[in-house]
Amino acid sequence: MRFMTSSDKSGNTSDTSDAAAGRTGIAAQDWATAAADPQYRAAVVDLLGALAYGELAAFERLAEDAKLAPTLADKAALAKMASAEFHHFERLRDRLAEIGEDPTAAMEPFVAALEGFHKQTAPSDWLEGLVKAYVGDSIASDFYREVAVRLDSDTRELVLAVLADTGHADFAVEKVRAAIDRDPRVGGRLALWARRLMGEALSQSQRVVAERDALSTMLVGGVADGFDLAEVGKMFSRITEAHTKRMAALGLAA
Amino acid sequence: MRFMTSSDKSGNTSDTSDAAAGRTGIAAQDWATAAADPQYRAAVVDLLGALAYGELAAFERLAEDAKLAPTLADKAALAKMASAEFHHFERLRDRLAEIGEDPTAAMEPFVAALEGFHKQTAPSDWLEGLVKAYVGDSIASDFYREVAVRLDSDTRELVLAVLADTGHADFAVEKVRAAIDRDPRVGGRLALWARRLMGEALSQSQRVVAERDALSTMLVGGVADGFDLAEVGKMFSRITEAHTKRMAALGLAA
Numbered sequence: 001m002r003f004m005t006s007s008d009k010s011g012n013t014s015d016t017s018d019a020a021a022g023r024t025g026i027a028a029q030d031w032a033t034a035a036a037d038p039q040y041r042a043a044v045v046d047l048l049g050a051l052a053y054g055e056l057a058a059f060e061r062l063a064e065d066a067k068l069a070p071t072l073a074d075k076a077a078l079a080k081m082a083s084a085e086f087h088h089f090e091r092l093r094d095r096l097a098e099i100g101e102d103p104t105a106a107m108e109p110f111v112a113a114l115e116g117f118h119k120q121t122a123p124s125d126w127l128e129g130l131v132k133a134y135v136g137d138s139i140a141s142d143f144y145r146e147v148a149v150r151l152d153s154d155t156r157e158l159v160l161a162v163l164a165d166t167g168h169a170d171f172a173v174e175k176v177r178a179a180i181d182r183d184p185r186v187g188g189r190l191a192l193w194a195r196r197l198m199g200e201a202l203s204q205s206q207r208v209v210a211e212r213d214a215l216s217t218m219l220v221g222g223v224a225d226g227f228d229l230a231e232v233g234k235m236f237s238r239i240t241e242a243h244t245k246r247m248a249a250l251g252l253a254a
Numbered sequence: 255m256r257f258m259t260s261s262d263k264s265g266n267t268s269d270t271s272d273a274a275a276g277r278t279g280i281a282a283q284d285w286a287t288a289a290a291d292p293q294y295r296a297a298v299v300d301l302l303g304a305l306a307y308g309e310l311a312a313f314e315r316l317a318e319d320a321k322l323a324p325t326l327a328d329k330a331a332l333a334k335m336a337s338a339e340f341h342h343f344e345r346l347r348d349r350l351a352e353i354g355e356d357p358t359a360a361m362e363p364f365v366a367a368l369e370g371f372h373k374q375t376a377p378s379d380w381l382e383g384l385v386k387a388y389v390g391d392s393i394a395s396d397f398y399r400e401v402a403v404r405l406d407s408d409t410r411e412l413v414l415a416v417l418a419d420t421g422h423a424d425f426a427v428e429k430v431r432a433a434i435d436r437d438p439r440v441g442g443r444l445a446l447w448a449r450r451l452m453g454e455a456l457s458q459s460q461r462v463v464a465e466r467d468a469l470s471t472m473l474v475g476g477v478a479d480g481f482d483l484a485e486v487g488k489m490f491s492r493i494t495e496a497h498t499k500r501m502a503a504l505g506l507a508a
Contacts, residue, residue: 056326059333063317072310072358072365076347079313079340086337093330104326111326 026152031099034152043218044155045096047147049106050208050215051162052092056107057114058085058136065129074126077171081133088162095158109212117204121197127179130172131190131252135197137169138246142239150218173250180251191252198243202236280406285353288406297472298409301401302350303360304462304469305416309343310361311368312336312390319383328380331425335387342416349412363466367458374454381433385444385506388426389451392500396493404472427504434505445506452497456490 026034035041062082069075096103123129144163148156180187209216219232247253280288289295316336323329350357377383398417402410434441463470473486501507 056330056333060317060320063314063336066314072361076310076343079310082317083337083340086333107326
């Protein structure tokens with residue numbers, strides 16, 4: 001988290017917990033206050049739309065991957081992850097409706113990028129599906145956590161709640177490790193696969209950033225004060241580094 | 255529900271609510287008492303295994319059908335149904351584990367029949383998927399309700415709880431009606447489709463009944479007293495009749 005002790009442009013909060021946490025600017029405001037700025041509002045609608053469709057697409061792909069499961073228990077584990085993604089989708093969609101936005105309209109702009117990602121990264125077997133579930137879950141968690149600090153208190157609470165409910169991919173780690181132990185050559189193939197997943201994720205993210213002005217502006221600090229382009233570059237670096245470490249821990253040179 | 259006022263072979267219940275409801279025999283016992291009979295126990299394990307795998311397979315197919323959805327809202331609606339089925343699966347699986355049974359072993363005997371059903375009834379478009387979801391949900395509800403009265407109080411409670419959480423298919427009815435209103439020829443095609451679904455469901459059920467002794471014996475009254483083969487025939491008739499009425503209400507001559 002990034003603390004600002006100098007100017008607090010939009011400041012003036014009565015939320016003592018935010019103040020205690022050293023939150024300033026947008027992060028110290030609630031939704032009603034922050035959303036008075038139409039650009040901030042548009043950015044959050046974009047963010048919620050992107051996350052909502054991301055969860056719905058993840059549901060679909062995990063359910064699809066469940067078909068590749070070698071056992072009924074494995075199938076059930078993947079179905080559980082899919083179902084959890086669906087519930088995240090519901091919360092994000094309900095929030096969009098609650099703030100008076102049409103969830104479908106909010107999601108539409110992100111359909112192409114997410115479909116593009118999933119189309120380019122259809123797993124060819126069970127292990128590739130597991131690595132994808134794990135990588136996807138982890139990157140999503142990292143991103144949620146990064147973006148949360150730039151959000152008003154109400155939106156942040158929702159994003160962190162959805163985040164807290166992830167991490168169903170532990171069993172994926174276990175299965176992938178066991179497979180590599182049995183046959184180390186599997187590791188080489190899956191390492192390449194993980195690299196492709198990350199590359200495709202970054203390329204689709206850039207596409208979204210290039211197309212969605214309000215969202216990108218928020219990410220580069222145009223609305224939530226205190227962030228600049230270099231900061232966003234660092235965010236992508238942190239997410240990539242965390243990914244690399246996770247892959248190494250999994251026995252995959254990323 | 256069927257009330258018996260005469261002989262109560264296994265009777266002797268302290269459950270006043272069951273007594274008040276006129277339940278006798280197995281239906282008046284709790285699981286601990288009823289499961290002392292190994293044949294009854296085996297029948298319930300079969301039943302829970304069949305229902306559990308049925309829910310897991312339904313999850314998979316609904317998630318698959320969600321891909322055919324013409325809009326994001328429709329996709330979300332089908333994903334919601336799929337997710338609900340997954341939660342039913344979880345409850346049934348957890349119950350199997352709770353009574354000391356391996357859920358996978360309990361489900362295995364029913365994989366072939368359910369896969370057979372779904373393989374023979376893969377929807378070719380969105381409307382066929384909706385009719386299948388609706389028909390499947392309805393038949394499952396009817397069956398749960400019929401079988402519930404033959405079960406011990408604990409198992410009955412679980413089965414009714416899972417049942418109470420179904421009925422997500424209302425929107426399917428609405429969509430199918432609208433499609434038939436727009437083009438009445440659609441009704442003829444879907445009527446044929448619904449007939450095929452019911453035929454395939456009956457044929458796979460018969461396969462299961464023929465293969466699973468304990469379950470069939472319970473259904474024909476060998477364990478839960480008061481039921482005979484004619485009664486089971488009547489049960490299938492009632493389910494088929496209810497299906498026919500639903501199809502007619504939907505604008506489909508079944």
